[in-house]
Amino acid sequence: MILPIRALGDPVLKKAAKDVPKEYDGLQELIDNMYETMYNANGVGLAAPQVGISIKLFVADTNVSSKKDEDYEPGMKEAFINPEIVELIGDDVDFEEGCLSIPSITEDVVRPEGVAISYFDRKFKKHLIEVDGLLARVIQHEFDHLEGVLFTDHLSPIKKRLLKSKLDKIRKGKIDPPYPMRFVK
Numbered sequence: 748m749i750l751p752i753r754a755l756g757d758p759v760l761k762k763a764a765k766d767v768p769k770e771y772d773g774l775q776e777l778i779d780n781m782y783e784t785m786y787n788a789n790g791v792g793l794a795a796p797q798v799g800i801s802i803k804l805f806v807a808d809t810n811v812s813s814k815k816d817e818d819y820e821p822g823m824k825e826a827f828i829n830p831e832i833v834e835l836i837g838d839d840v841d842f843e844e845g846c847l848s849i850p851s852i853t854e855d856v857v858r859p860e861g862v863a864i865s866y867f868d869r870k871f872k873k874h875l876i877e878v879d880g881l882l883a884r885v886i887q888h889e890f891d892h893l894e895g896v897l898f899t900d901h902l903s904p905i906k907k908r909l910l911k912s913k914l915d916k917i918r919k920g921k922i923d924p925p926y927p928m929r930f931v932k
């Protein structure tokens with residue numbers, strides 16, 4: 748089932764998400780719905796708060812990205828439950844980011860090029876992986892969502908000011924997104 752994606756301005760996007768207990772009701776169905784919602788919107792990552800559920804869960808699939816090139820790690824499709832960033836690795840790099848909660852806006856964001864992250868998969872098996880390239884970027888972006896941080900929060904004050912009217916339009920729902928969204932009235 749495709750779920751409506753919460754737009755910028757929704758308080759759920761600014762909240763710190765809670766741990767997911769192993770017995771969380773409907774977890775498998777939620778993960779399936781999040782993948783469907785993400786693919787429908789041509790995204791490479793989607794965090795549970797973006798569908799209005801403030802728990803520490805995000806899905807990613809970097810196989811479907813148009814940004815993939817030979818420098819990147821092989822793509823990975825995975826559900827990340829209760830993730831923890833173990834280490835940020837390497838130099839800070841610029842990378843153009845967008846967000847399904849902030850349609851049609853993309854900006855360069857500076858982040859470390861690699862990341863080590865521990866998490867549980869959808870079967871609650873624990874993993875520790877070290878990645879770089881696109882996947883590291885997606886993971887850092889989605890992990891931010893679980894802490895109530897959006898990529899626009901990383902932009903300089905000048906860039907934020909330049910984007911203000913566009914962002915206000917999204918907050919007010921004065922846009923026509925190409926996938927189902929929910930705006931705060």
Ligand code: ZN
Nearest residue numbers: 845846847848
């Ligand atoms: Zn996002």
